[in-house]
Amino acid sequence: MNLIEIYYDLRADLEIVEKRLLKEVQSNEKVLQKASAHLLKAGGKRIRPVFVLLAAKFGEYDLERLSRVAVALELIHMATLVHDDVIDDADKRRGSPTVKSAWGNRIAMYTGDFILARALQILADVPDLRSHQILADSIVQMCEGEIEQVRDFYRFDQHLRTYLRRIKRKTALLLSVSCTLGALAANCKETVVQALGKYAYNLGMAFQITDDILDMTATEKKLGKPVGSDLRQGNITLPVLYACRVPETANTLRRLIHRDMTDQEVASAISRIRSVGAIEQSQALADRYLARALKHLDALPNLEWKEKLRQIAIFISKREY
Template identity: 60%
Template sequence: MKLLDIYFSLKSDLDLVERRLLDEVHTSQYNLKKASSHLLKAGGKRIRPVFVLLAGKFGRYDVTKMAQVAAALELIHMASLVHDDVIDDASTRRGTPTVKAEWGDRMAMYTGDFIFARALVLLSEFSDVRVHQLLSKAIVSMCEGEIEQIRDFYNKDQNLRTYLRRIKRKTALLLSISCTMGAMVADCSPQVVRLLERYGYYAGMAFQIIDDILDLTSTPKKLGKPVGSDLRQGNLTLPVLYALHNSPDGLRLRSLIHRDMSQAELAEAVRIVKASGGIEYARQMADRYMEKCLSALRELPMIDARGKLEGIAHFINERDH
């Protein structure tokens, strides 16, 4: 099933999510409203809302509740992006200027805080304590992950375990929660909730590894940012870590990675990583996570939503942007 077909089948529900998102970033503070709407208007894959909606199909589906959860989780994701762009000193995202670039660091941080707070207000309308416990623990873990990422910028001695823990907190956790919360709010059975949680987690791990590959292999037009941005910012991803430990040019690569990398140094570093087999190693790792993702999916009831989740999984693993 093609991704566009999946999104088209959910169009009316996703339109409701979009309206909720627009409502939630509304404020009488003009600059805050403009900054909050900026990233929203830039679009995105909306994969978290899609996961919420499809997970809800396995239980008692109430589109109003589903849209509310979906909007809240997308707001949390958006808030994290605004904060990330400040930390990473990023000037573009999805091919458009970041909130940081348009309004500065201080406004960007307050905008991220505002969007995050709106998500919490939206979810406060749910009485199920499990929803709030799940989200609270996840937010703590996400914040810890961000601090670890900052700590490990340009750290050429970090290991695979550190990397995997980081991408779990950075990406996989929120995708997993999107599936879990969608299932919880739809009153799915505990077994279905657990399987969807596993699906989202493994899909999220594969998603981030593919993202890290594309940062080195795609084009600026497809990425919406310069190739090698993660490496230049000191975020050492799986292909780079593999090259540092396995390439015959590993020592040269270590010398190239520093806070003031020139464009020529970045280009040479990317060439070393590509020649090391690091891209292929990362791809194999993503494939293993994707197989676990599909394995969890196969245990779920055979309904239309399961086929759509499988289609999204294949898109994640095969995408080029």
């Protein structure tokens, strides 16, 4: 089963969200509009809007209200991608040129700021103070996570806790917020709000670990960007940390991973990481987070949408792209 099949019952609502996304990146400044639309049209899994809509199925489902939340959260995610590509000096995302690559760093940074501002404009119409507080706190932590990532480039001796805190802030928080805000917008019971938030948090952790594994196991065609991008940027991910527990391998990786890595050095580093079982160890931790995510679904009412959440969890944790 693929995501299109899983999303099938939400297709009409997701089409409305997609149209609203295109509408919200309109601007009198044509460069901003073109750059924003360029990223939007490159596609994506739209997991955050889907989580908003699915969470709301456990309460009072009002698409007009929910589409505002769904669009705003996807725009926030898009803004982080634009900024990430500047920081990472990335030329491709989802197989297309990045905003940074097509328009340069300056336009890319302003585009990210513009998209974020649009998201906040949309959320201004949401009257729930708690939702605003949750989102504001999360954005602060997301920014802190990005700074931590830059600080820890090429830092091979970082603790596992440092990595887990970073991916929590980088990925898991916004997924958790998507379920939480969707549930709050639908006036769900507090037990449901909490269960959905914890489900998405743990799934977000599994999602990012899976991303870090795929950076070393997938093909460029499937990834839409070069294999080993994290290594080239000095981003020390979970497979590297596990591999560095073997002293001889740690020494080899310190020699191979540097700012001007050749394709051969990337291939050699990945081969060494895989040879010591670091991919399997990383997958085992991703599976533990997946199991926790699925466990939190037990607290939800037995509606058909609960099965959709289970299917999404299994898909995005076992995906190949």
